[in-house]
Each structure stands twice: as structure tokens, then as C-alpha cells.
Amino acid sequence: MIDNLVRRTRTVRRFEEDKPIRQELLNQLIDLARLGGSARNAQSLKYLVITEREVRERFFPLLAWAGYLPHWPGPEAGERPSAYVVCLLDSTLQKGPETEAHFDLGIASQNLLLGAAVEGVFGCRIGAFSADKVQRLLNVPERYKAILVIALGYPAEKVVLEEVGEDGDIRYWHDEQGVHHVPKRKLADLLLGPSDFAEN
Numbered sequence: 001m002i003d004n005l006v007r008r009t010r011t012v013r014r015f016e017e018d019k020p021i022r023q024e025l026l027n028q029l030i031d032l033a034r035l036g037g038s039a040r041n042a043q044s045l046k047y048l049v050i051t052e053r054e055v056r057e058r059f060f061p062l063l064a065w066a067g068y069l070p071h072w073p074g075p076e077a078g079e080r081p082s083a084y085v086v087c088l089l090d091s092t093l094q095k096g097p098e099t100e101a102h103f104d105l106g107i108a109s110q111n112l113l114l115g116a117a118v119e120g121v122f123g124c125r126i127g128a129f130s131a132d133k134v135q136r137l138l139n140v141p142e143r144y145k146a147i148l149v150i151a152l153g154y155p156a157e158k159v160v161l162e163e164v165g166e167d168g169d170i171r172y173w174h175d176e177q178g179v180h181h182v183p184k185r186k187l188a189d190l191l192l193g194p195s196d197f198a199e200n
Helices: 002-008 023-034 053-062 098-118 131-138
Strands: 045-050 083-090 122-126 144-153 159-163 180-184
Touching (some): 002 098, 023 045, 053 131, 083 098
């Protein structure tokens, strides 16, 4: 069922670094990404897959990992991703405003991560990075702009969903056992009806 898959497809930030992802599977995941809807059908996203250890080691310091965990610098060596997908906007294909490509990016990245979860692979979308430094490291031509990094690997942590508490705190957190807790708002708090907009 799709609901079970969506519930299982969580953000993971610690991985079995030495367990590689098959190139065939990575290609299949990019294929799922490309099949998503696209504004104006521009299909202006391209994907650069990084699996080589030396490049991964140089790439890792360019990324920021968890804004709500300021004292956690990211996964330690041995728990880092075994692959990255750099999502690039091809300026020669983008037909409308650049903001439209971000709708495509959400669809494409979720397709990729859902497909990955089916195979026991999980990931983390990372938007906090220096595009200039990433592009210099990877020798990316100017026509492309790095707009998202997806870290991928076999998980080395457990992620638990829970309801947002009475205090309304939505920050994710680690417990003493290293379990990653993610608060989610209740469905009833997100569903609106006409009465919610009625004048008093």
C-alpha cells in the first residue's frame, strides 16, 4: 500500500557507508525522478551521481546536515552516504521562472526516495550547501546550477514518527540511544473546512 511506503520513507542521516548501492539501482532511481510531472513539461533537471570514495570524502564537508541539531556536525566516518545525487537545473531547458523548477524538484526527489525505500535505501535531501563550491569541485559547467543534494545509503539509524506535543515544538531530535524522533502535526490540525474561514 502507498500509505505504508510513504510512512516508511523517512529522512535518514546515518548510513552503512561501506555498503555500496548498485549502479543499476541508482540508474533506476534517476529514471523514477525523470518520470515525475514537470512545469511546462520543461524537464530541465539533470542528475549527477557521485559514488567514488575520494570524491565523496571531498564533497562531504561542503554540506550542512541538520539545522535542528546544532551540536551534531553530521554523520561520522563510516556512517556517511555511499552515494550522492546532485540535482542540477539546466538553464538551457528551463522555460519559465526558476521557481517552477522547484516544484519539479519536489516531485522528482520524492519519486526517487520512494523508489529507494522499496529497495531498503534511504536518503536525506540537503539544500544547505555552497553551490559555487560544489560546482567547482565537480567541474560543473555554468549552464547548470546545483539546487539540491540527495544523500543516499543503507540506514544505520532508526527514525520514529510522533505527534507534535502540546508545546507545538516541531524540531526533530535524537534520544540517548541515537533514535531520531520526528514530530508530525495531527491530520485534524491540517484539514480545513469552510467554517474555518467564516467571519465572526
